[in-house]
Amino acid sequence: MAERKGVPTMKDVAREAGVALGTVSKVVNGIPVGEEYRKRVEEAIEKLDYRVSSYARGLRSSRTFTVAVMVPNLVSPFFSGLVNAINRELTARKYRMIFYATDYDPQQEQELVRMAEQQKVDGIICLSYNPDLKVSDGVTLISIDRYFGPRIPCVASDNYGGGRLAAEKLIENGCRNLAFLRVGSRLTNEPNKRKDGFVSACEALEVPYTLKIIDDGTPFTAFVDFLHEHFHEGRLEFDGIFCVTDSLAYLIRKELGRMGVKVPEDVQIVGYDGVKYFGDLDYTCSTIVQPVEEIARTCVEMALSGENSSMPSLVCLPVTYASGGTTRA
């Protein structure tokens, strides 16, 4: 007996099992139903290899079992690691992920949020740099690393604590003259707190420090110039540098190599993020490791909780320090 159509529908299952349509729906959705009926339905489902149509379900109910995830790109290892972890969490919960790369384009970000809103995904998890991202009430949006306001929950690593930790580790390793290098937007996002924590630790421990902060888009040569300004007679003034990301640490280290400054002998470097070569090999530098798995889990749990009230407006998750060859630890 060949099926009429390609894909079996709930009606086919009901006919096959000799029960009513509604009963099948209940079985599928885990709503209590007579033991005998449930068995028959399950057998019919198995036999026909039936699967619910996510489109019909999404149309009828508001549960779509879909979460939209939005980050600038998948090329930066921190982003791709994050999305990887979020995907794991979603899959474990039988949710699927719609992925959007925004390429740092605020307009694109806004557009994607609007899409996600009206496409009725169950939640949106995004890492956006759009300073004034608009989001309607009623949609659950979880932000990573960027605080949009009390009504939009933000999940981040403990950037302040991470900044402190970086300074403390450098000092613990014998550094007596520190520098902090940062490239980024001037917007009040969480990663800015890395500087605050760093400064706080330096002052508490009475170690002198210098800050060099440049805006996004400024050419990297600004840092090169900075290093050379503090380079006299073959020696760098600083013996410890905290870079705002591992990526920056890589570039700085390369430049120091050109200058003949040895790492970690002459100067020690600590980065931030915890990026590993090829995703799972060595750390690229000594670094403050973001708890990627915990961030992902927290985001997913919040996005799926549905309670947009009673959610914390900011969750900071603890970081750890890992030695990666650019410190003497």
Next chain:
Amino acid sequence: MAERKGVPTMKDVAREAGVALGTVSKVVNGIPVGEEYRKRVEEAIEKLDYRVSSYARGLRSSRTFTVAVMVPNLVSPFFSGLVNAINRELTARKYRMIFYATDYDPQQEQELVRMAEQQKVDGIICLSYNPDLKVSDGVTLISIDRYFGPRIPCVASDNYGGGRLAAEKLIENGCRNLAFLRVGSRLTNEPNKRKDGFVSACEALEVPYTLKIIDDGTPFTAFVDFLHEHFHEGRLEFDGIFCVTDSLAYLIRKELGRMGVKVPEDVQIVGYDGVKYFGDLDYTCSTIVQPVEEIARTCVEMALSGENSSMPSLVCLPVTYASGGTTRA
């Protein structure tokens, strides 16, 4: 005049514009309609900020504007770069991407393909190692790097040519005794051809070579042992090594460092993939660069073409060589 519901529907637009429902549908889908009508509808859409429901559309028609993408993970830079490029291509065509990480789990891969099949996505693009992935006819599935049979199109870089190129470049740079190192499954997948191309070039140019191929799951120490077996009196027998991936090249280079062998002075290394530090900085080694953008574009075009007949069963895209510090070039 407040809207009754949260999200405006096509009916609302029709009422607002004073036209019939079908007319709105036509405008939305780009079907010719009277100029005056179209204008009114577009204004109403703008005013109400209306968006079509992808669920209703997906239910009613078979076009879902959705493509499923499946790779083992997003942690390996090659995979994440690939997904990033695919996402760009899809976004440019107004398609959305459902992403699945399979974690190399054949059962998971099969399950996801089945889901995608019945969820009626417009196409599936996957990089799978499942030797006997089942896929029903009627679904468009494009495979990357793995040939499943004539009915499933496979897109890959020119692995054979890449293998040749690697050998040729090493020899061109003065190498006279080569080695090829590979870790991977024994399944007949495209990357196996890297070895064949390598061997072919070595034989054509009459340069001796040694192959060391270990199975997935074999500990890395197998390579370490191999290197030490060919290490006598502080010198390695080989002066050129072709590693099947950049990731392996990284590990080999590290081990050589431990042994006191200098790269590229004592031995030159060429990898495969074209991975860059932090996604967009330097190449991690001298390497055969996969044309990631072209692979992505080809996959997307084929997935969306809808013609599952008349598609080539294998498309090989040209690779290039890039120097990355592990060769003297």
Next chain:
DNA sequence: TTGTATGCGTTATCAT
């Protein structure tokens, strides 16, 4: 060329 009506596969609200 425009409007109308039907059904896509589900879920939820009813009676039963």
Next chain:
DNA sequence: ATGATAACGCATACAA
């Protein structure tokens, strides 16, 4: 507890 039935929002065949 189970079965019939009405939406959900849209596309399309068909009638005007």
